Amino acid sequence: MRIILNSENLNKLPEDTIYFHVASSDDNKNKKEYINNHIKNARFISFEDDLVGDIGIHGGRHPLPDMKKFSEKIMDFGVNGETPVLVYGKNSFTDASRLWWMLESIGIKNCHILYGTLDSYMYEGKTTESGEVLYTPSQKRDLSLNNNKLLNYEDVKSIIHDDKYIIIDSRDSQRYEGLIDPVDNHPGHIPSAINKHYEELLLGQNPPSIDDINNFFKDIDKDKNILLYCGSGVTAGANAIYLKEIGIEYYIYPGSYSDWITYPGAIIELGAYFGE
Structure with a gap:
């Protein structure tokens, strides 16, 4: 499913x-x-x-x-x-x-x-319910954080020019290229990141097909490690879901760009990135 x-x-x-x-x-x-x-x-x-x-x-x-x-x-x-x-x-x-x-x-x-x-x-006229929802806590208390998927500033800093990784910026192209940034006030992107604006796959009336998603990521080397970020760890979630839909694992930078820019000496790039 x-x-x-x-x-x-x-x-x-x-x-x-x-x-x-x-x-x-x-x-x-x-x-x-x-x-x-x-x-x-x-x-x-x-x-x-x-x-x-x-x-x-x-x-x-x-x-x-x-x-x-x-x-x-x-x-x-x-x-x-x-x-x-x-x-x-x-x-x-x-x-x-x-x-x-x-x-x-x-x-x-x-x-x-x-x-x-x-x-x-x-x-669409679908049925909803009203009232409080009653539920029973799980007796199986086996959930635990997988820290390996979540990267911090130092982790990201260490891989920005590592060719085993692809860094994807999920924001719109204007914020990515540094033309504007009304949210974080530090226009630009993390070095070596490419741009895949999550919203491009949310424009249709129906969910994007598997073919749509594969086409969206057609220029990505799927054998590499993929790190996702956005402005603050929200919209990158959409790209995480797309990748998972086509069987690709991902890493995510929860603090994302708004965390990156809080570190003295953090490098910011402007314009599109086309590789080295």
């Missing part, structure tokens, strides 16, 4: 699939919207409160939370390493993709994501 599913495919998931509703925050508005409308038995996840930690000097705009506590919370929701999971965003596919790669990093292998959002799902 595909990782990215449209609304028509949700009924093909096993009955014990656990759904996660990703909202932007844990405020009253988002909680009320969740109570009123969610996909069957979906657990509530707040992007700002559950998927992001405390902002410091380093770590970027959306630093990782304490991953041990995150893992414990996911198990409290009833998830273990064998549980099928589907994540969806209330109004953001990429917020849900952040949860997707974080779940991957703690050992969730059978994880899917809804193409689009809950808003588009409801626009």
